[in-house]
Amino acid sequence: MGMTLAERILAKAAGRQEVSAGEFVVADIDLALLHDIFAAQVFDMLGEVGVDRVSDPDKVVVVIDHLVPAPSAEAAALHQRIRKHVARAGIKAFYDAGEGICHQLLPERGHVRPGMLIVGTDSHTTTYGALGAGGTGIGTSDMVYALATGRLWFRVPETVRFEMFGELAPWVSWKDVILHLAGRFGADAAQYRAMEFGGPAVKSADMSSRLTVANMAVEMGAKFGLFAADEITDAYLRDHGGVGAEPFGPDQDADYEAVHEILLSALPPQVAMPHEVDRVGSIVDVEGLRIDQAFIGSCTNGRIEDLRVAADVLRGKQIASGVRLLVVPASRRVLQEALDSGVLATLVDAGASVLPPGCGPCFGGHGGLLAPGERCIGTHNRNFVGRMGSTDAEIYLGSPATVAASALAGHLADPRHLEVTNA
Amino acid sequence: MPEDRFAGRVWGFDDDINTDALSPGQYAVDPVEVRKLHVLESVNPSFASEVAQGDVIVAGRNFGCGSSRETAVENLKALGVACVVAESFGRIFMRNAIALGLPVVVCAGIRGVFEDGDRIEVDLATGRIVNVGSGSELRGDALPAEMLEILEAGGILAVLRKQRGG
Ligand code: SF4
Numbered sequence: 001m002g003m004t005l006a007e008r009i010l011a012k013a014a015g016r017q018e019v020s021a022g023e024f025v026v027a028d029i030d031l032a033l034l035h036d037i038f039a040a041q042v043f044d045m046l047g048e049v050g051v052d053r054v055s056d057p058d059k060v061v062v063v064i065d066h067l068v069p070a071p072s073a074e075a076a077a078l079h080q081r082i083r084k085h086v087a088r089a090g091i092k093a094f095y096d097a098g099e100g101i102c103h104q105l106l107p108e109r110g111h112v113r114p115g116m117l118i119v120g121t122d123s124h125t126t127t128y129g130a131l132g133a134g135g136t137g138i139g140t141s142d143m144v145y146a147l148a149t150g151r152l153w154f155r156v157p158e159t160v161r162f163e164m165f166g167e168l169a170p171w172v173s174w175k176d177v178i179l180h181l182a183g184r185f186g187a188d189a190a191q192y193r194a195m196e197f198g199g200p201a202v203k204s205a206d207m208s209s210r211l212t213v214a215n216m217a218v219e220m221g222a223k224f225g226l227f228a229a230d231e232i233t234d235a236y237l238r239d240h241g242g243v244g245a246e247p248f249g250p251d252q253d254a255d256y257e258a259v260h261e262i263l264l265s266a267l268p269p270q271v272a273m274p275h276e277v278d279r280v281g282s283i284v285d286v287e288g289l290r291i292d293q294a295f296i297g298s299c300t301n302g303r304i305e306d307l308r309v310a311a312d313v314l315r316g317k318q319i320a321s322g323v324r325l326l327v328v329p330a331s332r333r334v335l336q337e338a339l340d341s342g343v344l345a346t347l348v349d350a351g352a353s354v355l356p357p358g359c360g361p362c363f364g365g366h367g368g369l370l371a372p373g374e375r376c377i378g379t380h381n382r383n384f385v386g387r388m389g390s391t392d393a394e395i396y397l398g399s400p401a402t403v404a405a406s407a408l409a410g411h412l413a414d415p416r417h418l419e420v421t422n423a
Numbered sequence: 424m425p426e427d428r429f430a431g432r433v434w435g436f437d438d439d440i441n442t443d444a445l446s447p448g449q450y451a452v453d454p455v456e457v458r459k460l461h462v463l464e465s466v467n468p469s470f471a472s473e474v475a476q477g478d479v480i481v482a483g484r485n486f487g488c489g490s491s492r493e494t495a496v497e498n499l500k501a502l503g504v505a506c507v508v509a510e511s512f513g514r515i516f517m518r519n520a521i522a523l524g525l526p527v528v529v530c531a532g533i534r535g536v537f538e539d540g541d542r543i544e545v546d547l548a549t550g551r552i553v554n555v556g557s558g559s560e561l562r563g564d565a566l567p568a569e570m571l572e573i574l575e576a577g578g579i580l581a582v583l584r585k586q587r588g589g
Contacts, residue, residue: 024567024569024570038491049583049587050584050587051583051587121491122491123489123490123515137491137514137515138491138515138518139491139492139493139496139518139519139522139523140493141493141519141522141523141578141579142518142519142522142579144579144580144583145522145579145580145582145583148583148587149583153569153573155567187439187485187488188439188484188485188488188511188513191485191511191512191513192514192517221485221513221514222514276439364448384441384489385443386443386448
């Protein structure tokens with residue numbers, strides 16, 4: 001019997017010829033990710049268990065991204081502790097405050113390769129599936145075990161495959177596709193399972209789009225959200241780390257729990273409505289709702305491709321008065337590229353505030369929180385009650401085009417209605 | 424150290440109980456003695472004060488969905504919850520429960536056959552679940568030997584200590 005992508009990844013990590021869904025394996029971890037919310041705690045716990053060194057410091061990446069720049073003396077002290085731990089543990093891959101969001105940095109700086117097994121103390125570790133790597137979130141105790149031994153147990157997941165056909169309409173993006181899937185199948189549709197994205201339409205999905213989709217696979221409960229590695233992956237790797245990769249995908253005769261065929265051609269822009277990621281509808285149904293804030297950023301949609309779309313919408317125009325538009329590049333490199341290409345100037349001319357690379361207001365750490373009764377639309381991935389400040393605020397999620405169009409209009413707006421003045 | 428079989432009093436909860444409800448963000452950095460007082464207060468305000476050692480949570484779908492925060496599990500353990508049986512769990516919550524030594528069982532149809540205050544019997548190794556009052560019996564997913572081993576050791580860090588000869 002052939003293997004799914006998830007099975008191939010776990011078989012390789014477990015040093016086995018073959019594994020199949022339902023089995024338990026003890027697998028070697030290729031990469032472990034820690035960020036500033038949990039890193040200090042994990043290192044402290046290692047000490048408490050009596051482990052004085054991590055099994056392989058070259059397989060650990062530590063990123064300070066959630067609370068940047070430090071919003072309080074406590075956060076600053078936390079960062080200080082992390083820097084000390086990192087130096088003592090001999091971890092070279094350390095990205096300090098201002099470099100960017102972990103899930104942007106790992107692919108961008110060449111840490112992720114197809115077939116790797118990657119764990120992180122963050123649920124959106126699924127993002128690395130965009131490059132054909134098995135990325136998944138774990139808790140701090142599991143991370144302590146993984147760092148101490150270099151291994152961790154896994155149940156080989158069943159896989160649900162999504163075959164994508166057709167072409168996206170203008171101003172409709174892969175963010176709309178993944179929101180649509182969450183709405184149609186539900187927040188626990190892929191619970192304990194791997195999602196595999198394939199079919200002819202993914203051939204036209206660039207790496208940025210794939211990262212968006214894999215990032216949000218966890219919003220459907222998935223353990224992994226996987227794309228096969230192909231020419232697009234190969235080209236991305238050459239651009240971000242030097243060495244290309246061979247194709248890496250599932251076997252032709254792999255066994256799937258379900259296969260869903262999705263036609264993209266007629267899809268309108270989608271929005272997730274308060275307060276669940278799977279409460280999704282067409283922008284057409286909510287158009288006109290007044291907004292106070294628009295947010296373009298996060299590990300879901302803070303890349304240069306996303307900022308470019310926003311600039312295309314906003315070029316030569318002004319955002320509506322009474323609306324705050326926050327732009328948070330996902331990394332310093334994204335910021336640099338936006339600066340060099342003129343994208344940043346376009347956004348600032350239109351009235352955007354640009355925040356330093358990092359998580360920004362995505363999880364309510366600081367920098368752009370909401371007051372009671374306020375409404376925000378953002379390009380991020382979660383709209384739970386209280387996620388961005390007040391528990392009485394409303395969060396809508398949409399694509400960069402939809403968010404930019406809404407900032408322009410002052411209310412939720414359909415980007416397809418824009419007259420575009422492309423420079 | 425949890426046993427493979429136990430009996431307890433039931434607290435019922437519906438679908439999609441998330442980690443924010445189990446470990447409210449505003450008490451995130453407080454010690455567990457403080458955190459445990461606020462467990463599920465947005466859903467059932469009397470739970471944290473009235474739950475007793477050995478009680479069992481019976482829940483609907485997607486229990487523990489949301490973030491990777493381990494305090495969601497830690498808080499339940501601190502309150503004495505012996506086991507959680509649910510239609511399904513958030514994946515990371517389930518991992519964390521095993522990692523911290525809190526028994527969890529997936530059992531389709533469980534929410535419909537238990538009310539608050541019922542007595543439940545759970546056998547982790549076979550997945551057999553009984554409502555002592557009504558006599559109805561369900562078959563949940565038996566926990567695989569690998570997970571049972573970690574639970575019996577008292578969690579993944581206990582396993583680690585043992586492996587290191589500590
Ligand atoms: S950008 Fe948001 S979702 Fe992504 S890692 Fe940061 S807080 Fe989490």
